[in-house]
Amino acid sequence: MNKIIILLINILFLTSVIKSDVCPIDSSWRPTPASINPPITSPPLPTTQAASDIVYGANDLYYMAFYYVTTPNNLQDVVSDNDSEFTVNFPAYSPNYFYIVSKQSAPSLKANVTYQFSFDFKLGQPSSPIGKIENMTLSIYQPGDTDYILWSYRAPTYAKTFTGDFTSNTDFKTTSITFSVPFDIGLSIFILQVNRSIATGSEITNVFYRNMKITVLSKPIVTPPNLVVKDSELVYLPKPSATLDPQDATTCPYLATDLVHWHNPSTWPSSLVPSPSDIITLPAGKRVLISPCSISQTQIYQKIIIPPTSELVFADSNFTMNIKDIYVQGKFIMGTTKCRYNANINIIFHGSKSFENTIAPFFGSKGIAVAAGGFISVHGKQYHSSWTKLAATVWSGDRVIYVQDNVNWEVGQEVLIATSIFKDEEDNQNEVMTIKSISGRVIEFTKPIKFYHYGGSEYQVEVALLSRRIVFQGDEVSSQQDSFGGHILISGEGQFAGVQLKRMGQKNVKARYPLHYHLAGVVNNSYISDCVVTKSYYRCYTIHGTNNVTLTRNVAFDAFGHCYYLEDGVEQNNILSYNFGAFVHTIGEPASGGSQTGETFYQNENLTQPADSASGCFYITNSWNTIIGNSASGGWAGFSFPNLEKPIGNHRDINMEPQAWNTKVFEGNTAHSSGYQWISGSSIYVGGKLTFDEEAGILVYNTGRFSRETCKDGIFSWDSMTYEWMRFNNTKIFLSNFGLQHWGSRVEVVNLESYDNNRPATLFGDAWLSNAIVDGQTGNILSKSNLYKRQGFQLYDTYVTTILSHITFRNFIENPTSIYPDDDNVVIIALTFSDIYKPQFISSLVNITLQNVPTSQIIGHKIVNDSGSSRFFNLIDWDGSLIGNPGVPTIVGSHEKWWKYSDALCHFQPDWTVWVCDKGSKSVGNIEIYMPNLIVRGQQYEYGSYVGSVSLFGEGISEIRKTNISKNAGITGILNMGWYLYLTGGSPTYLELWVAQVPFGHYIFMAIPYPAGTVFNIYTENRWAWENAFGFNATLGTSAAQVRAGNGTIYYFDQSNLFIKIVNPARFGDPSESFNRAGVKVDYVYWEYFYHIHASNPNVQPNADGFYPSFAYNLPSSTL
Incomplete structure (x- = not known):
């Protein structure tokens, strides 16, 4: 009788929670494995690009008039069938002209290409001679200029005045004009100036607009003639192998013959299939196969525990699991290295914000924790490359892009096109697009691209795949509400490949990161490969107290806190290769400060790691790791190397000085669109200091200038034989403030390409910059602005030794608005502000090449008579290549005649305000x-x-x-x-x-x-x-x-x-x-x-x- 009751209960359970009508319990039964093929065959690529509209409504515009900026009542949305309709309301006695100004950037505009501007218009009252609209002017402005046009004249970059039917107050009348600009415009604001015959009278009036838009007209799609085939001119940026990882379907874990089915009552000691409300512990010593028909795909499971002798093996079939907690002491298997799964598997973690340890002690809630001795393996389909770069520049309205590598991406997947702008966080021009069709290196999207993205010969922005078939994500409601997503913590061995992690991480909760090796010690076979983290509330990929991990071919986009994160300073011998991070946000206001001292931040409940005030893509607390072929877009810095005198966190008692370790390998890395949030910020930053205040029991971080002594085996010694130079090889930096900022005592930067940076590098101590291209202005039209001062290198003012060798400086053109050399675009700039800090002989140059650099822009020395750093400025040009006297070693000294040691061998250079002398024996x-x-x-x-x-x-x-x-x-x-x-x-x-x-x-x-x-x-x-x-x-x-x-x-x-x-x-x-x-x-x-x-x-x-x-x-x- 009892067996019959148990059987009936199981039947009732299975019919209520299992989606499939049939779920066989035969030990040999397996669900049909998913296909590796794309679910949708790509349609052919188009030959014509459809017209695209950039529509402007009330939320996209604001009103300005003479000495008067908009209030909420001046420009308002109108409730109608047309979402773009709005009204402009005028107070009595309004001036005879007003402006409608776009809040966001207008589309990028190609020179001599025809565009269309149009709108529907009607008056709010019958037309009258008072305030009659005579004409309108469409103007294109630099973004910053629109803040000043009411107070001082700012010339637009383009303007066109036109007329139309502006008299009707009953029906909308359409006005449409075409226009073309004489030169390329990448970033601009459009202003519609409405001109009346005279000012309005005593009555309040209004007008209506709808369908205001700029249209990129239809055109044939033609393959660009000069597709980029080599991403760099000088440096070598390594790429991963173009071949897919080898697979062997006969090894797939779901084929094992000793598996037992989750949905088979006999699998469970109670002979009952567990319900979602149970805390489910797998039976000891069993390998349990979970299939789509094994579970409810809508109900939320409370918790699954996998004991040390047990395994949970997933079938390679499409399904969704909603769950709160999973605790792995044994094995969690969802594909393997040799058997990547092709199914769409969606694991959704549920739970509101909590500090309870519902998974296990110290392991938190809402996620997966793998205990020491446990093992997790999650492998989804490999998409390769996981990220690539543009092969041609993309313009607003384009729907087709060309990339540098063949990719096996699929229709319907999401793709990120990274920004081409300097101040990434202030003007987000990263775009997420959906694939409509694809063939090899050509991709069509479902909607037009909004912004300009640069893919020139000098550099090209990244294009990354954001979709994967296996998705681990936090539930949408509670995760977004409290920035409290799911998390995965591994204290044993863990292997992840082809996984998307979305809405993961728990903001300001330590150890609750999307994917996190936690105090695992020295691991033997752990890696994260070709995964993607999107919309993270706290970090991306974390290595904490763990060595020998490989992070390779991964992508991360839109994350708070340091993204690729080495936590305590003891993490060594890890490999970070071919990864990409983008759009990383600080927690709280970004660190700034008006001097080299930076700002100090203290641990608190809203900033549990104070270094997150300077969050960047890669955060390296110990340099003895291999960092190769990575790219960082955005963040406070792209790569941060903070100074730690001793480890923090769980390793405070370890006898180690993390900051004393040299770079094991730093090779072929790229950073851009960062370093602008602080006066001394950079895209690669070796500086700042993180300490633990023993008395207060909190972490303290200062962003500013702190030096480090790098020595053999990380052991500081005054013996110069143990000194080691931090080495940065084959590095590319663009759209940055100071490029590479290194406050340490010894550094070598060899093979560097620097483009559109305020400076390529700022180096201290014994510093060598060699074999470089430093380009002050590239073809990226977004980087062209008279607001920027580009300097090839600033020579420091005291107690350093700097050697610049084999460097090509290009395109340093005089800025006509500059008053002093400090504000100009110059190759070599002197630091001349102090009488306390004075230069010794500290600067040597050799084998310098100048291309498109006028003589006036070679050296910038500001005369400051009261400053010793100005009076004693000097350098030695060992072969005369900088100053244009080839083969003649030359001394350059300041404006003072003190440097004129010989009438015959010295002359004054007025453009540089320095003396130039043959060195001879001097x-x-x-x-x-x-x-x-x-x-x-x-x-x-x-x-x-x-x-x-x-x-x-x-x-x-x-x-x-x-x-x-x-x-x-x-x-x-x-x-x-x-x-x-x-x-x-x-x-x-x-x-x-x-x-x-x-x-x-x-x-x-x-x-x-x-x-x-x-x-x-x-x-x-x-x-x-x-x-x-x-x-x-x-x-x-x-x-x-x-x-x-x-x-x-x-x-x-x-x-x-x-x-x-x-x-x-x-x-x-x-x-x-x-x-x-x-x-x-x-x-x-x-x-x-x-x-x-x-x-x-x-x-x-x-x-x-x-x-x-x-x-x-x-x-x-x-x-x-």
């Missing part, structure tokens, strides 16, 4: 002089704190060639020359002179005036050397000439000037004494060799500050 060096009560080491003083000057003398120099010196220490100038130090307040009884940068074989012939009868005690100190190695006591010589010809150990006083030859005997010319790359060098500063000079005079009393009375300026002999 070089550039630096000293710092300290004097009690005048120039005190470590003190900083305001502009203009002058204390004297330093002048060139000897070698035939008779005119005054000097520069001012201030209380801020530091003098940089031509070596192997006479330097006359003149202090307006008199010479000191004691000074110490730091020989900061006088390399082997070079010297400074120093002269200092003193009163007759002065006696000197001069000795040197090698401050940090054992037993003062190479120190000596100087002796009195017999002539100034003897001093200059000597080895620095003698001095001479001619009763007017003290002469001493400044050398550094601790320098031997060893390569380690300079930063050497590409056959040229920058000499290192030496820490620290000092000359100490004590002066006493029995006849002249110094003042209370220790200075003798001042003397008249008297330049030493020109014959010395």
